[in-house]
Structures are given as C-alpha cells and as structure tokens.
Amino acid sequence: MRLDGAVALITGGSSGIGAATARKLARAGTRLILTGRELVQLQDVAAETGAAWLLADLSEPEGPAKLAAAALDVAGRIDLLVLNAGIGWAGPTQDMSAAAAADLVQVNLLAPIELTRLLLPTMTKQGNGHIVFVSSIAGATGVRHEAVYAATKAGLSCFADSLRYDLAGSGVGVSVVLPGVVNTAFFANRGSKYDRARPAPIPPDRVADTLIRAITTRRDELFVPSWLRLPARLHGASPRLFRWLAARFAYRSK
Ligand SMILES: NC(=O)c1ccc[n+]([C@@H]2O[C@H](COP(=O)([O-])OP(=O)(O)OC[C@H]3O[C@@H](n4cnc5c(N)ncnc54)[C@H](OP(=O)(O)O)[C@@H]3O)[C@@H](O)[C@H]2O)c1
Known part of the structure; x- marks a missing residue:
C-alpha cells in the first residue's frame, strides 16, 4: 500500500507509539488525523507533523461514533486506520475496581x-485501505497482574484475525502489531512502573517502524522485538510447557 497521499487516522496520536508513527508517516507523505485527549500534547504532535487533530475520549460509549463522524468530516475518506490508543492497569485482579476493568475493555477493545x-x-x-491494531x-501469552489488560489485547488480536477473513477480496488489509515493553508514558499513565527485567523496553520509534512495515508489506502479524514471536508460538503449541517455564523463570517469587 502507498503511504504518500493516503489519509491516516491514528488513535492515541498524542503520545508514545502513536506519535512516533505519526512522525514517520508524515515524512512518507501521509495526510494525518491524530486523536487523543491531551490537547497540548496533541496539538504539539499535530503541528510537528502537519496533521489535523481531533479531541476524542474513547472511554465514553459515544466517543468512537463522534470520532468516526468527525474524521470523515475532516477528510472525506480514511485509507489507513491505526487503532493504537490504549491504557494499562497492573496489580492483583481482586484489587481492581469494576470501573477500572470496564474502562480497559472500553478503550482497548470496544472502541x-x-x-x-x-x-x-x-x-x-x-476498495483499498489498511487497518492496523x-x-x-x-x-498472546497472558501476563501476571495484567489479566484484564491481557484479555483486552487477546480480544483485539482475535477480532483482527477474524476481520481479515471478512475482508478477503475487499482491498482492505488487516495487520496486528504486538509490542513487548515500550519506553513510553504507558507505565506512568497506568500508575505503576515496569518492574521486570525481560523483555527489555524498546523505543517507540522501533514499534512505529514495525507498524509501517506491517502496512507496506501487508503483513498479518508482527511482533516487536521479533524474538517475541517465539514465546507466543510456544504458548500456542505447548501451553503447559510455556506455563511451567513462565512460573519457573518469569514469575518466580523474589
Ligand atoms: N508501552 C508499552 O510497553 C506497550 C506494550 C504493548 C502494547 N502497547 C500498546 O500500545 C498502545 C499505545 O501505547 P503507548 O505505549 O504509546 O502509551 P502512551 O504513551 O500512554 O499512549 C497512549 C495513547 O492512547 C491515548 N488514550 C488513552 N486513553 C484514551 C482515551 N480514553 N481516549 C482517547 N485516547 C486515549 C492517549 O491519549 P491522551 O494521552 O491524549 O489521553 C495516548 O495518545 C496502547 O494500545 C498500548 O496498550 C504498549
């Protein structure tokens, strides 16, 4: 798919992976519509990338509908839909409020x-376009103390995989990008630091490069860093072995 002249809507374009993707797509000549909630940050990234911007709170049930209508008003078309906005929550699931769980499902999956x-x-x-989740x-594997977050992302990946069948022959492609740990405001925003040694955090630019490669090469699924494909495959092929290894090496009590 050609990036120059295409119209891209990027959710979560005000920060982290979304902002890094916006900068790279702008350099490739893509026309951008960026969305987020933080006005100043959003305007800064938009000014830097020559993008249009739309404030949208995707935790509100009507947020996605308002955003879709506003984006079509701005550009009349969408060639590239980058569904990136997301939030985290970490801790034992019994300590999570119903409202926090509902928020995660709303922003990460329903929106x-x-x-x-x-x-x-x-x-x-x-008859032509691309959607990236x-x-x-x-x-892909489940993570201790991130049960609801992991469930929203598993749902998103499965939605994308199913949607790809629906869209076969339509000219609209679907990619899923699965990052490991990325050095963004994500952890500060969720209110708890990343406290494990592995996987090591990578810069958001690296995720943006992978995301753009997924679009231009129409790849179904890309992990970043790419070695993360191995634990994901092991989890699929031999879940008992994966769980044993995770309990022994990743989640051993200190
Ligand atoms: N960082 C990681 O380690 C990591 C790893 C794997 C996957 N991811 C995924 O990558 C995506 C981007 O995260 P990031 O790391 O770039 O974190 P980030 O810097 O915190 O960016 C999150 C983006 O989502 C937007 N957002 C959050 N809640 C929103 C809401 N209610 N309505 C509208 N927009 C909202 C934020 O906009 P405002 O700030 O303007 O509200 C921001 O632009 C997320 O889906 C996350 O789950 C991140």
Whole structure:
C-alpha cells in the first residue's frame, strides 16, 4: 500500500507509539488525523507533523461514533486506520475496581471494534485501505497482574484475525502489531512502573517502524522485538510447557 497521499487516522496520536508513527508517516507523505485527549500534547504532535487533530475520549460509549463522524468530516475518506490508543492497569485482579476493568475493555477493545465497524463501509467502498491494531505480547501469552489488560489485547488480536477473513477480496488489509515493553508514558499513565527485567523496553520509534512495515508489506502479524514471536508460538503449541517455564523463570517469587 502507498503511504504518500493516503489519509491516516491514528488513535492515541498524542503520545508514545502513536506519535512516533505519526512522525514517520508524515515524512512518507501521509495526510494525518491524530486523536487523543491531551490537547497540548496533541496539538504539539499535530503541528510537528502537519496533521489535523481531533479531541476524542474513547472511554465514553459515544466517543468512537463522534470520532468516526468527525474524521470523515475532516477528510472525506480514511485509507489507513491505526487503532493504537490504549491504557494499562497492573496489580492483583481482586484489587481492581469494576470501573477500572470496564474502562480497559472500553478503550482497548470496544472502541477499536466500534471505530472499525463505523469506518469499514467507507474503506470497503474505496476498495483499498489498511487497518492496523496495536495489540500486545500480553494478549498472546497472558501476563501476571495484567489479566484484564491481557484479555483486552487477546480480544483485539482475535477480532483482527477474524476481520481479515471478512475482508478477503475487499482491498482492505488487516495487520496486528504486538509490542513487548515500550519506553513510553504507558507505565506512568497506568500508575505503576515496569518492574521486570525481560523483555527489555524498546523505543517507540522501533514499534512505529514495525507498524509501517506491517502496512507496506501487508503483513498479518508482527511482533516487536521479533524474538517475541517465539514465546507466543510456544504458548500456542505447548501451553503447559510455556506455563511451567513462565512460573519457573518469569514469575518466580523474589
Ligand atoms: N508501552 C508499552 O510497553 C506497550 C506494550 C504493548 C502494547 N502497547 C500498546 O500500545 C498502545 C499505545 O501505547 P503507548 O505505549 O504509546 O502509551 P502512551 O504513551 O500512554 O499512549 C497512549 C495513547 O492512547 C491515548 N488514550 C488513552 N486513553 C484514551 C482515551 N480514553 N481516549 C482517547 N485516547 C486515549 C492517549 O491519549 P491522551 O494521552 O491524549 O489521553 C495516548 O495518545 C496502547 O494500545 C498500548 O496498550 C504498549
């Protein structure tokens, strides 16, 4: 898929992976619409990338519908839909409030589903386009103390895999990008630090490069760093062995 002249809507374009992707796509000549909630940050990234910006709170049930309508008002078309906005929560699941769990499901899973549902008619009518979902290795393997987060990302990956069948022959492609740990405001925003040695944090630019490669080469699924494919495959092929290794090496009590 050509990036120059394409219109891209990036959710979570105000920060981290979304902002890094916006900078790279702008350099490739893509017309951008960036969304987020933090006005100043959003305007800064938009000014840097020549993007249009739209404030949108995707934790509100009506947020995705308002955003889809506003984006179509701004550009009239969407060629590239980057569903990246997301939030985390870490801790024992019994300590999580119902509201926090619902928020995670709304922002990480329901909002991307709803934006896809609402923008697909335009994209399939165009007969050409691409949707990228930013999932997580957590959704491929499960992670201790991130049960709800991991469940939202597993749901997102499965939604994308199923959607790809629906869209076969439509000209609209679907990719899933599964990062490990990325050095962004994600951890500060969720209110707890990343406290494990592995996987080591990588810069958001590296995820942005992978995301763009997923679009240009129309790859179904890319892990970043790429070695994370191995634990994900092991989890799929031999879940008991994976769990034994995880309990022994990753989640050993200190
Ligand atoms: N960082 C990691 O280690 C890591 C690893 C795997 C996957 N991911 C995924 O990567 C994606 C991007 O995260 P990041 O690391 O770049 O973190 P980040 O810097 O915190 O960025 C998150 C983005 O999502 C937006 N967002 C959050 N809640 C929102 C809401 N209610 N409505 C609208 N926008 C909202 C934020 O916008 P505002 O700040 O403007 O509200 C921000 O632009 C997420 O889906 C995350 O799950 C991250």
